Amino acid sequence: MTLTKYIFVTGGVTSSLGKGIISASLAKLLQARNFNVTIQKLDPYINIDPGTLNPYEHGECYVTEDGAETDLDLGHYERFLNVYTSQANNITTGRIYYNVIQKERKGDYLGKTVQIIPHITDEIKRHIKLLGKDGKYDFVITEIGGTVGDIESLPFIEAVRQLKWEMKNQCVVIHLTLVPYLAAAGELKTKPTQHSVKILQEAGIQPDVLVLRTEHPLDKNLKIKVANFCNVQPEYVIESPDVDTIYKVPLVMQEEKLDEIILKLFKIKFKESDKPELKAWRNFLDKYEHPKKIVKVAFVGKYVELKDAYKSINESIIHAGAENETKVQMEYIHSENLNNKNYKDLLKSAQGIIVAPGFGDRGFEGKILAVRYARENNIPFLGICLGMQCAVIEFARNVMNLKDANSSEMNPKTKYPVIDIMENQKFLSNFGGTMRLGAFACSITKKNSHANNAYKTTEIFERHRHRYELNNEFLSQMEKAGMVATGINQETKLVEIVEIPKHKWFVGVQFHPEYKSTVINPHPLFVAFIKAVNDL
Numbered sequence: 001m002t003l004t005k006y007i008f009v010t011g012g013v014t015s016s017l018g019k020g021i022i023s024a025s026l027a028k029l030l031q032a033r034n035f036n037v038t039i040q041k042l043d044p045y046i047n048i049d050p051g052t053l054n055p056y057e058h059g060e061c062y063v064t065e066d067g068a069e070t071d072l073d074l075g076h077y078e079r080f081l082n083v084y085t086s087q088a089n090n091i092t093t094g095r096i097y098y099n100v101i102q103k104e105r106k107g108d109y110l111g112k113t114v115q116i117i118p119h120i121t122d123e124i125k126r127h128i129k130l131l132g133k134d135g136k137y138d139f140v141i142t143e144i145g146g147t148v149g150d151i152e153s154l155p156f157i158e159a160v161r162q163l164k165w166e167m168k169n170q171c172v173v174i175h176l177t178l179v180p181y182l183a184a185a186g187e188l189k190t191k192p193t194q195h196s197v198k199i200l201q202e203a204g205i206q207p208d209v210l211v212l213r214t215e216h217p218l219d220k221n222l223k224i225k226v227a228n229f230c231n232v233q234p235e236y237v238i239e240s241p242d243v244d245t246i247y248k249v250p251l252v253m254q255e256e257k258l259d260e261i262i263l264k265l266f267k268i269k270f271k272e273s274d275k276p277e278l279k280a281w282r283n284f285l286d287k288y289e290h291p292k293k294i295v296k297v298a299f300v301g302k303y304v305e306l307k308d309a310y311k312s313i314n315e316s317i318i319h320a321g322a323e324n325e326t327k328v329q330m331e332y333i334h335s336e337n338l339n340n341k342n343y344k345d346l347l348k349s350a351q352g353i354i355v356a357p358g359f360g361d362r363g364f365e366g367k368i369l370a371v372r373y374a375r376e377n378n379i380p381f382l383g384i385c386l387g388m389q390c391a392v393i394e395f396a397r398n399v400m401n402l403k404d405a406n407s408s409e410m411n412p413k414t415k416y417p418v419i420d421i422m423e424n425q426k427f428l429s430n431f432g433g434t435m436r437l438g439a440f441a442c443s444i445t446k447k448n449s450h451a452n453n454a455y456k457t458t459e460i461f462e463r464h465r466h467r468y469e470l471n472n473e474f475l476s477q478m479e480k481a482g483m484v485a486t487g488i489n490q491e492t493k494l495v496e497i498v499e500i501p502k503h504k505w506f507v508g509v510q511f512h513p514e515y516k517s518t519v520i521n522p523h524p525l526f527v528a529f530i531k532a533v534n535d536l
């Protein structure tokens, strides 16, 4: 059993500095040195989880194998590390308070005044230490969401201070800040960094490592200046320049020796000559940077203005593109902008079409038009979750001639609810009684189907996040008309994958394959989709 070490990553000056990517990159480097590492995100908002947040507010909601609805940073962790995360890897202020209030009602604190310190901070500390409890991990990296100085993150920062004091050599704090360049003065400015470190120090935390985000290279003197003003060893002040892909950050951090600094701080011995093995990673980057082909894929969704809303799909496409040595140019099309008059024109340059997941009826009919265009023009098509449901509805309306076919989510009075709430779906649910969340088994039932050819196996596990399902009452009629179910959950008989065998490559999946694509294991469906686009 190992004594787990805790690494905290805080951020200062501004948000969006990429704490998640730095955390994931450090984890990658430590993993490449054969350590077991996990990453956890603490989010300072009051929602119990981001499941109820609009993607415009918080980007994509990432779903883990155990069905937790989590922050999108967990997606980065899995894509970098190729290791599953779980509910324990994402904690919000809301969940902390919820637990404390429940304990209070149960009488756990009888006689005591329940307060932020110690009760809330104790609950935070309990969650941080939970992952290290069974000695499975050598390192637990905890990323504190938000920016130091925010009112919301104070209890988290205080919990870090206490842990650092209690566990001494078992804890290290990395602080990420920004060094802006003032074009008018022609200078890089360190003052915002000094101030943000002061805020941390006022909270009783001395950072051990500073990672300076910068658009321009930093010289040694600037780093020495920052080190002197912030009580940090000069060699522990490193820079993180802008790079064109997040997947280069582990290599940059390796050059900056972030992993070596961490090992030195924990007094873990290593040979200077021992560099982490990142062969597969470099191989991926090499393919990503030297594509042999360029293809255009139209992505039809209703949150396309905000790229973070579809983070995992975008990354899956990058993984699959690299695997096919193909640069995939994504053309984002707002489903609300597609109508009967313009859809052919707007989609005509697409060599492949993806229809996105989603909830509610905004932009729904535009998605139906995109499916129709892909189906009628033999263009490779991948429909994900709502995208698969759109594929079934479009097929029912235009091929099975059920003109009024719909999802009962969009029209509860439809005569032909080809997508509906199914009885056994309720049995499976674990969120407010209606949502199917997390990984479920799926059997690929048809040999030589696109799914079978892509996965090269018949038993798979994929993650779900939806309420509605294909209505099996319409299944045989649908199959006779030429759209077949190729993936089934055997326990419930729910349809998980549909295909049109006559079409070049037309696949709809009720699950979200994008949650399981990683750099080292690009998802087979995305890989097969891009291959089909490529072969056009």
Ligand code: GLN
Pocket (backbone or CB within 6 Å): 356, 357, 358, 359, 360, 384, 385, 386, 387, 409, 465, 466, 467, 468, 469
């Ligand atoms: N709104 C649909 C459902 O709940 C699809 C959800 C999704 O695309 N994630 O079934």
